[in-house]
Amino acid sequence: MSEHAGEADWSVRLAQSISMEVRRQRHAKGLSAQQLSDRCAALGMPIQRSVLANLESGRRTTVTFAEVLVLAAALEVAPATLAFPVGRKMTVEVLPGVERQPLDAIRWMAGLASTDGVEFQDRDSSVVQRFIEHEELVKRTLRALNLRDSSLSGYADAAPGREASERLEELEARAAQIVDQIQELEKDPEVNAPLIEQLASERQRLGSASAEVAQEAYRYRLARTRAERNEIGAMGVEARLRAYRQGLRVAGLFPPKLPERLLYLDEGAEDPVETLDVDSPEFSDVTYNVDPAEVAEGSGEAPSFLSPALLESLAESIAGMVMSKLQEKGITGDAG
Structure with a gap:
């Protein structure tokens, strides 16, 4: 048997395998050949009942890719599972x-x-992987924004504790001052005994007062810390997604459409005029080194398709955004 004959036999075997799965799926769904034919027609590509009969019986030994797609849609299964x-x-x-x-x-x-x-080709598979990684990064960005919003809401609810936090800081500062004074007076305890006793009594009162405001102050400080951390985290992952999408554009690729909540990330961005030929030197020079697990966990290095200049610009913009955003939301300042 010649090599070409073997290939021809394989194409027949593949078509027969697909036809057997079409028949099995049709029977499993209780469809007649005519009903399946009608479904195909409704999808915009008529496949006559006689054609289906010949395919399922094995009399027809070829099946086109278009037919596989339409039959899969009509049978409500994944196209690849027919083959x-x-x-x-x-x-x-x-x-x-x-x-x-x-x-x-x-x-x-x-x-x-x-x-x-x-x-x-690695670069072909890499494109698929990059878009899967992009999808995971979009999900992570949405989670980060939800976490940020939740923590900001908690910070707003804890705002009344700001005065308690300021009061606690005053009490703690006075208590520390008293400790220093007592240590100094204890160098001559006999002479300074009355004053030492007076300061010790004041320190005890401060301790009682501190205990009263500590819980409310702690809730406020915890809420503020969470808000700061999650605000910075959200801005970081936003910047990473924006940079990732820019990297796709640099490679001549069209980034997927963002969810409505994230559309602002593409403000000012321009999609490539035309997609690069995957065989072109420009495409071959683009490499990707991002592990999907690292993207999901927020670790790992920046994608290698980002230029040093772009990374430097991103670092500067993130630093500026962090401070302005925190100040805008009233998270930083003299509250301590």
Whole structure:
């Protein structure tokens, strides 16, 4: 058997595998061939009942990619599972003579992984990974904003404790002053005994007064600390998402549409005029080194597609934003 004959046999086997899964899915959903044909027509691509019958019987040995997509939509299943039915076969023939587990085949088809004997260009798979990472970063940004809003609300609720916090600081400062005075007077205890006793009594009263305001002051300080931390954290992740999207543009890619709440991050940004050819030197020079787990956890280095100048500009802008935002919300100042 020639190599080309083997490839032809494989294409027939693949078509037959798809047709068998179409028939199984149709039966599982209680659809007749005509009903499936009608569904395909409703989706905008008519597939005659006779064509379906020939496909399912094996008389038709070819199936187009367009047909796979429409049939999958009509059957309400993922297109890849028609070719590589997960849970229905132990292995599938992804290429002539190349057997893999169905899930591995689907990952490869989606550009999420490669497998021995079935490889793709790293830069092609990298684009898919980058957009998945972008999706995770968007989710993390939304979580950070929700956390920030919640902590700011808690800070506002604890605002009455600001006076208690100021009062506690005064009491603590006076208590520390008394300790210093007593230590100095104890150098001549006999002469200074009355004054030492007086200061000790005052210190005791200060301790009682401090205990009364400490709890309310603590709640205020905790709320303020959380608000400061979460405000800075939110601005940091906002800046990282903005930079990540700019990096995609630098690579000639169109970043995904942002949720309405995050549209402000794209203010002033311009999408690339045209997408670069993936085989062009400009695209080949762009590298990505961001681990999805690191993005999710907020750790790791900045994406390597960001230029030093862009990173420096981001660092300066973040520093300015942090101070202005905190001052604007009244989080920093003389409150201590």
